[in-house]
Amino acid sequence: MKQLRSTFTYANVVATIALFLAVSGGVVYAASTLGKNSVKSKNIAAKAIKARNLASNAVKAKSLAANAVTTAKVKNEAITGGKVKKATIGRTDLAAGTLAGLQVAEVGAASVPGLTTRVPGGTPVPLSGTTTFTPVAGKSYELLTELRGTPTDADGAGEEPCNGFVSVLVNGVPVTGAGIWADTSGTPPFNYEPVGSGSTAIGLQTAGQVQTLSAIAFGSTGCSAATTGSLRAVVIELG
DSSP states (O other), X not given: OHHHHTTOOHHHHHHHHHHHHHHTHHHHHHHHTOOTTOSOGGGSOTTOOOGGXXXXXXXXXXXXXXXXXXXXXXXTTOSOGGGSOTTOOOGGGSOTTSOXXXXXXXXXXXXXXXXXXXXXXXXXXXXEEEOEEOOOTTOEEEEEEEEEEOOOBTTTTSSOOEEEEEEEEETTXXXXXXXXXXXXXXXXXXXXXXXXEEEEEOOOOOTTOOEEEEEEEEOOTTBOTTOXXXXXXXXXXXX
């Protein structure tokens, strides 16, 4: 026992403690006493930092290198309409054929007057909606018109059928129109047309010159008071 005690000198004990701290507690001590900005990139092993090591919202936009986020890194359907800045995507940013046409004007009348009377020059139709559009250089325009109603033959088997028509004008010039009609004496189903439509190019317009839509109804005494009609006209921008 005396011989064993003699081997535990002060130097032996200090050396043993120092070795223990070096391989265990010393590491913890060193980590806890690192100064600010002590750990550099070169001290971090490759792939050592995982997603779980990052605090929520830790990576900011300024931390990303230019062009760092590519299409392959974006989750499918991750970007929605709410993420896109207003007015940043134009027609030229879309693939050809994505948009068949752009609606630039739409007018309508829930009740078309003058379908049951014959008035020289027709009856003006009050329109609601977007009645004007401004042509753009390099674009072309088409006017679509629909007249929908309940044409009713006033004289039954008489000679005069019910024939109602609406002409749509651009800047006062008739461009297209649509009609409805009924003829009791005719052969079904060709004696009744409750929906009429028309489609035509507006023609070459002057870029920047405002165009205004208007409408005139042309009726006939062959239509009874039960005859009604509603109008819808749309201008489509192409090109």
